[in-house]
Amino acid sequence: MEHYGQYCPVSRAAELLGDRWTLLIVRDMVVDGVSHFNDLSRGLPRLSRGLLARRLRELEHAGILTCPSRQAGRRSEYQLTPAGAALVPIIEALLEWGSAWAFGEPRAQELDPVVLMWWMHRRVCHEHLPEQRVVVEFTFEEEPGRGFWLVLGRRDVSVCLHPPDFETDVWLTTTLRTMYQVWLGRVSYAEAVETGQIQVRALPALERALPSWFLWSSAAVAVRRSA
The missing domain is CATH 1.10.10.10 (Winged helix-like DNA-binding domain superfamily/Winged helix DNA-binding domain)
Incomplete structure (x- = not known):
């Protein structure tokens, strides 16, 4: 000190x-x-x-x-x-x-996929999850050949850096930059999907419900207000 x-x-x-x-x-x-x-x-x-x-x-x-x-x-x-x-x-x-x-465009060294997964797993809206466990697999263009998984349950949420012992239910492909911007409120999830920045493959009901499973960053409201 x-x-x-x-x-x-x-x-x-x-x-x-x-x-x-x-x-x-x-x-x-x-x-x-x-x-x-x-x-x-x-x-x-x-x-x-x-x-x-x-x-x-x-x-x-x-x-x-x-x-x-x-x-x-x-x-x-x-x-x-x-x-x-x-x-x-x-x-x-x-x-x-x-x-x-002080919050401009992200710097490359600030975009850590493991940190993002850890942040997301903290901010899950459990009551909006399906009754059955759901597995979301994230693929980031900046991390070729590497996957990241969130295993979402109403009682427990896990981050997996290797394929979990459960089948994937939702596949989400995007850039790490886009996912950070969506998470922090600089870009809306709906806009990112509409413009093709985020691509989701899942059963229609799961695809529609996916954004409701997360509370998103606690900074998002302030970021959107300052946009």
């Missing part, structure tokens, strides 16, 4: 929150309710597990997080303290500001 040497609330807050990755850890906890170490790590794959552990310790020391399960000897589950919960409007304000002033 870097100290600025200024007796100022902004300076003190920046000391606690300004280190690399810290705000993204808080974002994932605030926006998607992520609470376990491995889940945080999967959503931030460029952050080493060692540095993640360090940032979590720093946030605990600062009184922003707590890990009560550690004392009970269970799997570590992090929770926001009142100080952490008070960061919710700050994260929301950054989302609004970033959507309006």
Whole structure:
């Protein structure tokens, strides 16, 4: 943690929150309710597990997080303290500001298919899923010869990087760039399908229902508002 040497609330807050990755850890906890170490790590794959552990310790020391399960000897589950919960409007304000002033076209290095699958699996609308399990296979033009699967059930959702032990029900083909833009609200799903940017192959009922299975990114509303 870097100290600025200024007796100022902004300076003190920046000391606690300004280190690399810290705000993204808080974002994932605030926006998607992520609470376990491995889940945080999967959503931030460029952050080493060692540095993640360090940032979590720093946030605990600062009184922003707590890990009560550690004392009970269970799997570590992090929770926001009142100080952490008070960061919710700050994260929301950054989302609004970033959507309006800093969110242009995606850079190639920002388009990670595994991260996208992990984000999508967090934002499933379970009550809109069919009663029976459904498997969606994603093929991205930037990742030739490689598939990604979401196994969607009303009680559980899984990300698979290898063919699962179930038959595929829905095949979706697109570019990674397009899927990110749809996920984040820069392009609507309906528009992407209509223009051929997304191609779906499935039974008609499943094809029609597919967009309702996802809540889409929590940033999408702000992104659309800023368009």
